[in-house]
Amino acid sequence: MRLVIAALAGALFGTGLLVSGMTDPAKVQGWLDVFGTWDPTLGFVLTGAILPMLVAWRVAARRRTALTGTELPPPPPQKIDGRLIAGAALFGLGWGLSGLCPGPAMASLGFGGVPFLIFFAAMVAGMLLFSAWNRRA
Amino acid sequence: MNPDWIAGLIGGLMIGCAAAVYLLGNGRIMGASGLLGGLVDGTGRSNMVERAVFIAALILAPALLVMIGAAERSAPIAGSGVLVLAGLLVGFGTRLGNGCTSGHGVCGISRFSRRGIVATLVYLFTGGVAVIVARALGWTA
Numbered sequence: 257m258r259l260v261i262a263a264l265a266g267a268l269f270g271t272g273l274l275v276s277g278m279t280d281p282a283k284v285q286g287w288l289d290v291f292g293t294w295d296p297t298l299g300f301v302l303t304g305a306i307l308p309m310l311v312a313w314r315v316a317a318r319r320r321t322a323l324t325g326t327e328l329p330p331p332p333p334q335k336i337d338g339r340l341i342a343g344a345a346l347f348g349l350g351w352g353l354s355g356l357c358p359g360p361a362m363a364s365l366g367f368g369g370v371p372f373l374i375f376f377a378a379m380v381a382g383m384l385l386f387s388a389w390n391r392r393a
Numbered sequence: 394m395n396p397d398w399i400a401g402l403i404g405g406l407m408i409g410c411a412a413a414v415y416l417l418g419n420g421r422i423m424g425a426s427g428l429l430g431g432l433v434d435g436t437g438r439s440n441m442v443e444r445a446v447f448i449a450a451l452i453l454a455p456a457l458l459v460m461i462g463a464a465e466r467s468a469p470i471a472g473s474g475v476l477v478l479a480g481l482l483v484g485f486g487t488r489l490g491n492g493c494t495s496g497h498g499v500c501g502i503s504r505f506s507r508r509g510i511v512a513t514l515v516y517l518f519t520g521g522v523a524v525i526v527a528r529a530l531g532w533t534a
Contacts, residue, residue, distance in 0.1 A: 276404020304405020343490020382484020
């Protein structure tokens, strides 16, 4: 059951990313290009995505476990630290330069061709670099 | 209304429903960088198969839709060198900051998480800066 739900959520996520235009790097850069010819599409995507989750978190608050019996996530941590800020800042730089974030980068793997594979490989390398650095820090 | 905006809203609703299904079904936060990162560095060993199935479906569904001609394939805008640099930044940054657009943005903002909101403001800001730099240097199409 857990795997069926994971497959369903993954497929719906991928379809939504494709339909919304998030897998199109030019569209994403257009959204970030506030001082150029700004493209508001991603604002609609984010709004659309947040709406069902507003409901879902309310439902989750009234339950102890998810459908498959797993415990629901604890309340979010509140701590704003250097890691959060620096990590988000670095991520944003990469996002702006390429027009790709992790979800769309994966959703494009099956049809995007070599450039998307290059980005994905570099992203995985960045994750491994972090893991190595984190173990020493 | 611009057809792109309507597609954005519909696609966004699908993304939000996917996150809702994953949360209420499996009790997990649907964050793309966390799901992949846990597979890559082994921290997600306890639910490896679930992560792999999610990611496989995430890759296969859009590929299938493009293959049958239901959607257009998109083209990258940056050259290989920029893509490598950007990929490294995205990979390292999302692990350091513990989330990306889906985890901090969609799942975080919708539960009014302070960390999610702050992270989103920061990456939107540096993303905007990066686009200005990329355009100035002629790194985009």
